[in-house]
Amino acid sequence: xxxxxxxxxxxxxxxxxxxxxxxxxxxxxxxxxxxxxxxxxxxxxxxxxxxxxxxxxxxxxxxxxxxxxxxxxxxxxxxxxxxxxxxxxxxxxxxxxxxxxxxxxxxxxxxxxxxxxxxxxxxxxxxxxxxxxxxxxxxxxxxxxxxxxxxxxxxxxxxxxxxxxxxxxxxxxxxxxxxxxxxxxxxxxxxxxxxxxxxxxxxxxxxxxxxxxxxxxxxxxxxxxxxxxxxxxxxxxxxxxxxxxxxxxxxxxxxxxxxxxxxxxxxxxxxxxxxxxxxxxxxxxxxxxxxxxxxxxxxxxxxxxxxxxxxxxxxxxxxxxxxxxxxxxxxxxxxxxxxxxxxxxxxxxxxxxxxxxxxxxxxxxxxxxxxxxxxxxxxxxxxxxxxxxxxxxxxxxxxxxxxxxxxxxxxxxxxxxxxxxxxxxxxxxxxxxxxxxxxxxxxxxxxxxxxxxxxxxxxxxxxxxxxxxxxxxxxxxxxxxxxxxxxxxxxxxxxxxxxxxxxxxxxxxxxxxxxxxxxxxxxxxxxxxxxxxxxxxxxxxxxx
Amino acid sequence: xxxxxxxxxxxxxxxxxxxxxxxxxxxxxxxxxxxxxxxxxxxxxxxxxxxxxxxxxxxxxxxxxxxxxxxxxxxxxxxxxxxxxxxxxxxxxxxxxxxxxxxxxxxxxxxxxxxxxxxxxxxxxxxxxxxxxxxxxxxxxxxxxxxxxxxxxxxxxxxxxxxxxxxxxxxxxxxxxxxxxxxxxxxxxxxxxxxxxxxxxxxxxxxxxxxxxxxxxxxxxxxxxxxxxxxxxxxxxxxxxxxxxxxxxxxxxxxxxxxxxxxxxxxxxxxxxxxxx
Numbered sequence: 001x002x003x004x005x006x007x008x009x010x011x012x013x014x015x016x017x018x019x020x021x022x023x024x025x026x027x028x029x030x031x032x033x034x035x036x037x038x039x040x041x042x043x044x045x046x047x048x049x050x051x052x053x054x055x056x057x058x059x060x061x062x063x064x065x066x067x068x069x070x071x072x073x074x075x076x077x078x079x080x081x082x083x084x085x086x087x088x089x090x091x092x093x094x095x096x097x098x099x100x101x102x103x104x105x106x107x108x109x110x111x112x113x114x115x116x117x118x119x120x121x122x123x124x125x126x127x128x129x130x131x132x133x134x135x136x137x138x139x140x141x142x143x144x145x146x147x148x149x150x151x152x153x154x155x156x157x158x159x160x161x162x163x164x165x166x167x168x169x170x171x172x173x174x175x176x177x178x179x180x181x182x183x184x185x186x187x188x189x190x191x192x193x194x195x196x197x198x199x200x201x202x203x204x205x206x207x208x209x210x211x212x213x214x215x216x217x218x219x220x221x222x223x224x225x226x227x228x229x230x231x232x233x234x235x236x237x238x239x240x241x242x243x244x245x246x247x248x249x250x251x252x253x254x255x256x257x258x259x260x261x262x263x264x265x266x267x268x269x270x271x272x273x274x275x276x277x278x279x280x281x282x283x284x285x286x287x288x289x290x291x292x293x294x295x296x297x298x299x300x301x302x303x304x305x306x307x308x309x310x311x312x313x314x315x316x317x318x319x320x321x322x323x324x325x326x327x328x329x330x331x332x333x334x335x336x337x338x339x340x341x342x343x344x345x346x347x348x349x350x351x352x353x354x355x356x357x358x359x360x361x362x363x364x365x366x367x368x369x370x371x372x373x374x375x376x377x378x379x380x381x382x383x384x385x386x387x388x389x390x391x392x393x394x395x396x397x398x399x400x401x402x403x404x405x406x407x408x409x410x411x412x413x414x415x416x417x418x419x420x421x422x423x424x425x426x427x428x429x430x431x432x433x434x435x436x437x438x439x440x441x442x443x444x445x446x447x448x449x450x451x452x453x454x455x456x457x458x459x460x461x462x463x464x465x466x467x468x469x470x471x472x473x474x475x476x477x478x479x480x481x482x483x484x485x486x487x488x489x490x491x492x493x494x495x496x497x498x499x500x501x502x503x504x505x506x507x508x509x510x511x512x513x514x515x516x517x518x519x520x521x522x523x524x525x526x527x528x529x530x531x532x533x534x535x536x537x538x539x540x541x542x543x544x
Numbered sequence: 545x546x547x548x549x550x551x552x553x554x555x556x557x558x559x560x561x562x563x564x565x566x567x568x569x570x571x572x573x574x575x576x577x578x579x580x581x582x583x584x585x586x587x588x589x590x591x592x593x594x595x596x597x598x599x600x601x602x603x604x605x606x607x608x609x610x611x612x613x614x615x616x617x618x619x620x621x622x623x624x625x626x627x628x629x630x631x632x633x634x635x636x637x638x639x640x641x642x643x644x645x646x647x648x649x650x651x652x653x654x655x656x657x658x659x660x661x662x663x664x665x666x667x668x669x670x671x672x673x674x675x676x677x678x679x680x681x682x683x684x685x686x687x688x689x690x691x692x693x694x695x696x697x698x699x700x701x702x703x704x705x706x707x708x709x710x711x712x713x714x715x716x717x718x719x720x721x722x723x724x725x726x727x728x729x730x731x732x733x734x735x736x737x738x739x740x741x742x743x744x745x746x747x748x749x750x751x752x753x754x755x756x757x758x759x760x761x762x763x764x765x766x767x768x769x770x771x772x773x774x775x776x777x778x779x780x781x782x783x784x785x786x787x788x789x790x791x792x793x794x795x796x797x798x799x800x801x802x803x804x805x806x807x808x809x810x811x812x813x814x815x816x817x818x819x820x821x
Contacts, residue, residue, distance in 0.1 A: 243655030
């Protein structure tokens with residue numbers, strides 16, 4: 001730890017700005033630094049790949065009986081023998097180790113200890129590892145003078161700063177505006193819980209853990225800042241090129257990242273790069289997922305398979321519910337504005353379903369010829385041409401409307417039938433409310449479809465689902481035909497030929513299950529008799 | 545914990561092999577942390593079990609992969625402060641027949657300013673973002689079952705985070721720890737649970753677009769909540785909220801120390817607000 005004044009440090013920084021160019025930067029590690037490690041294994045091969053800080057690399061692979069060093073075959077082994085097993089055991093350990101510990105483990109491991117003899121393969125493997133680590137040892141030896149340092153005086157501070165030459169700019173920015181006396185640390189610092197540090201603490205190239213209190217500022221450059229829950233920084237926490245491990249304590253002066261401006265300058269470029277890469281990755285991923293989903297056609301299996309039936313089934317049910325909702329709204333419109341017409345159509349469909357269906361079939365077949373012939377007939381006259389222009393779009397529209405009206409009328413009949421039935425779940429359908437009856441009927445007509453969708457979610461029930469869909473299609477077809485025929489027969493509900501006239505006697509008989517003719521005396525004369533009697537009375541009257 | 549997982553995975557794979565399918569490979573990759581500069585991390589993973597957490601062992605990342613080497617190859621590329629990780633397809637199709645899907649366990653450096661972009665498809669994901677210093681977050685998932693937990697406060701402020709969810713069961717816990725000013729959630733079909741607990745450092749806005757599904761908001765008492773709903777057929781269980789004009793607000797919204805405003809655009813489904821103590 002060194003206690004300095006700002007002016008001294010600034011002079012130091014100014015000198016170092018030049019000195020850094022001439023001073024060699026010492027190595028920090030005792031062994032060759034491993035910056036990247038890849039350990040992989042399959043049934044056939046087991047590989048370790050190392051990258052070193054000085055750009056060197058090492059790759060050793062045991063693959064199907066052949067040993068490769070940096071891609072070159074150097075020997076052979078029997079898969080599963082002692083050497084193979086020892087190599088794999090060593091790699092299993094290597095998975096959990098990093099950098100120095102990994103290098104140390106590799107130094108200690110010798111293939112010769114695990115083989116039956118010093119074969120060429122064993123020698124080559126040991127030599128490859130030793131060569132890589134011997135270089136590391138030389139580097140450590142060469143760098144030992146500059147790496148070993150104490151931080152008890154200004155010389156060590158100087159060395160520490162030289163070692164952090166690339167951070168001088170950040171350090172100067174971090175210290176800007178701090179004139180107070182402060183402590184500079186180049187090793188990890190822990191402000192323990194309950195302790196109070198007066199003034200400002202500066203940490204360069206090391207970590208600062210705050211569990212107690214720092215009354216002044218905390219400046220960390222090129223290190224890490226870890227503020228625990230009990231930690232308090234009275235001033236600012238100024239960081240530059242620093243990892244913020246935790247921020248669970250209290251920073252009264254706020255957290256200042258002095259390199260934030262630089263980050264913003266880089267932001268534009270970064271965002272652009274990110275967008276490009278994101279788009280690239282997204283496209284790749286979509287392609288991959290698309291390919292995966294196509295597997296259903298390739299080999300009957302897909303990663304989407306488990307989810308697709310559920311989505312399809314739920315989507316199908318939802319689709320039918322929306323259809324029921326839309327048709328119900330249309331039906332409500334018909335009930336409001338053409339209630340009597342709808343009554344006539346529904347009554348006709350109920351009393352003469354066969355006739356209505358036949359007329360509906362015929363009407364369906366004749367729709368297109370009538371549409372074309374009507375247009376031609378209108379177009380042959382000059383007066384008819386404007387009408388033909390209207391005819392072309394309006395006729396299909398009218399036909400569609402007629403079909404919808406007919407279907408909704410049949411649905412209402414179906415709703416009434418369901419209301420009278422003893423089926424479970426139909427108790428809510430009340431005939432007194434035509435809208436509820438209508439919705440009930442629509443649900444009834446589409447029930448087979450919805451049941452099919454639900455069943456299709458379950459595996460191995462595709463046959464039943466298909467059967468239900470077929471039943472639903474047949475019901476829909478006949479409902480449409482009967483409804484359309486009823487619309488035609490009643491001329492859109494204006495002609496009540498098939499609705500019948502209210503007969504109070506018949507209604508009484510049906511309600512009381514009695515024959516009023518037996519109760520009231522001799523049967524009334526037949527219509528012919530009534531006609532004859534009427535004629536006789538007319539004739540008698542004339543005579544009289 | 546991470547080491548234990550590595551060791552367990554290693555023991556399973558590195559013992560004399562023969563029982564496993566020939567095409568399955570286990571890989572452990574790691575890279576030392578060499579600077580504290582910002583790093584942009586892109587992770588892509590198609591299908592399998594996916595976990596993310598932070599690591600504090602001087603590592604930039606550590607990744608454990610298990611995959612079918614006939615179909616995939618690992619992706620680990622670091623250059624120019626840009627880190628790309630994951631698994632790439634080498635074949636035309638993904639063949640998962642007859643075997644469990646693979647896995648990817650990823651550990652990322654704690655405390656390094658990080659712009660994180662996660663894209664994964666049909667996976668079961670467990671993502672703990674606690675300890676990561678996130679400056680930007682984009683998470684995109686297809687058909688997955690994902691749990692995202694922000695177990696610790698993000699020490700880096702984030703202007704915006706986005707979650708893009710396809711057909712999934714998606715849960716986010718301790719969203720307040722994300723330290724984000726704006727959070728966007730776009731969901732297609734599925735069940736979404738957003739935990740608004742955590743340490744909110746500032747007021748925030750959350751935009752939620754949802755197609756079909758259920759949304760559950762877990763809101764800690766004391767957090768001011770305003771919900772603006774623009775929906776077609778979406779039921780709202782607004783217990784603990786009062787309606788003021790077009791919005792629903794918590795009783796203490798005006799006096800709350802931290803406020804979260806949610807703009808909800810949903811088509812079909814249900815929205816429920818669950819208060820947590």
